Amino acid sequence: MKIVLIGYMASGKSAVGKKLASILKYDFIDLDSYIEKKENKTVSEIFSQNGEIYFRLKETECLKELLNSDLDFVLSLGGGTPCYSNNIKTIFEKSESFYLKASINTLFQRLSNEKDHRPLVAELDSDKLKEFIAKHLFERAPYYEQASNSIITDGKEVTEVVDQIKKRLI
Template sequence: MKIILLGYMASGKSTIGKQLAATLLIPFVDLDNYIEECEGKSIKKIFEEEGEIYFRNKEHEYLKELLNKNEDFVLSLGGGTPCYAGNIDVINSYTNVISVYLRANIGTLVNRLELDRVNRPLVASLTNEQLTEYIAKHLFERQFYYNQAKNVITIDSKSMEDIVDEINSLLS
């Protein structure tokens, strides 16, 4: 069984994924970290040196590589992963994959990103008003892909434990 967590930046994919994996006693994999290990450089460096098209091609390649492994794991995707190269269709084509969209409203995402802005290069220089517009635009563009996940969990005002329990209930 492979559990794929998808959603917007700051929706909790990595935090929830690590806790879920620990609960299930299976490995946790962050796709961006996996790409960085395989490529031997940071995502930022890949974008700078090779460009976004190269990155998206590699992202697609490594996603398929992971999905074809004969192991169970929890996988956290990058926020844009489901939206490129037919990745959501690839994910949904596997019978042993449970995809979960961690849906958050704009307010939740803005609050989280305001707190972690310095660690998020894409939003670090935005004002609060620009941040809200940026998130709203991206969510509108990406919701078509995100909503194709086999499961959708709204995470607003829920604790990490409640979200992990909710995902666990989908597995039984």
């Protein structure tokens, strides 16, 4: 089984994915990390040296490679992955997908505390950060909403979200 976690940055994809994979005894794969290993560069280096179009092509290539494999895994996607190259269709056809849905306020709170580790938002002040999140969610929600399942993560611990996913897998 291939389980794919979709959602905006800081929605909990990595934390939930690692815990879920551990419980199911599946591999956990972070798509960005997978790309970094294949390219032998960080995502930031790929963007700066090769551009976003190159990154998005590699992202789609790696996503298809994983989804067409015989492996069982939990895959955490980058926030933009479902929005490009008809990736959401491939995800929907080849996996059980879960949109980890967090409100703008939850994402704002989490990202405010993680700005140093998030290059995309590191330089934004509080007002700009909230606006940035709202704009991105508005653009990306139609893609995220195509996931097979949607789970609201606001106010929930990682274990609660994992339990909800497990119940839907049965």
